[in-house]
Amino acid sequence: MTESGEVREPLWLIAANVVRFRRYGEGGQELRPGTKSFRGGSKVYVIGGYGGMAYEGVTVIGRGRHTGAYITIDMATRNLHSFRPALVRSPAILRRYDEATSGWYGDETREVSEAMATLLAVKARAERTEHWRGSPHPDPCRCHECLTLTPE
Template sequence: MDDVPEPRWLVAANVVRWRRYGELGQEFRPGTKAFRGGAKVYVVETYPGMGNEQLTAVGHGRHTGRWITIDTGTRHLHTFRPRLVYSPAVLKRCAATPVRTREEAAELAERLDRTARLGRHTHHAAPHPDPCLCHACLPLSPG
């Protein structure tokens, strides 16, 4: 019989519904290349990138619906929160990462949320188009 992995505290987040792209960020694309907009992902690992923190995320892929592990920019995610994860598929993909307490996961979620907001604000150094669909401009978006 397979051993069921112990539940772990990870940071969960959602992929932004629309992201700015193109010259000066005047165009929009839904979600990311790998994940649909609004998809729930789990943060497995973080590391500093070129001016924007990068992270490794596990979630259901846009095209296949299977679990995938992808490196992405923090600015493409929002609503970071600590979650106790029971899914064997996710736990298998994060087996090599250090175990966190709930408090450590909450602190990481707060830091990632601040970094993501800053990244979305500063990535395209140009005014938003009118109307703008980006995460910061959507009516129900917190910051």
């Protein structure tokens, strides 16, 4: 509901999941589950981006690792995967969205959200690759790329 008591219309946002494990430390030889704020695999909703058109980082809403309450934070795009459009009806998420964005992103259609999700997926994959360029993976490795490789 809005301040005037009206029911808020559903909103197309981009849903994503936090990577199960991320490389960390000197040369990316350590693995950490999820991020400091979110458990690995947590579902989050992208409500904005920064870093120009490159979307080096995004603003997301999701349930926090420690409290389980919804939080709004900025995080690196490389720590997310499985970007997809989602029609959000949750009053808690819509309320946080309105507080964080002042409505600048909310008139998107499913098609626009699909296009943005595709762009973010490509960007996240490229950032994960670029961030640890030249560093070998730890052995055994459970980073997102290694977990999603299909055996040949």
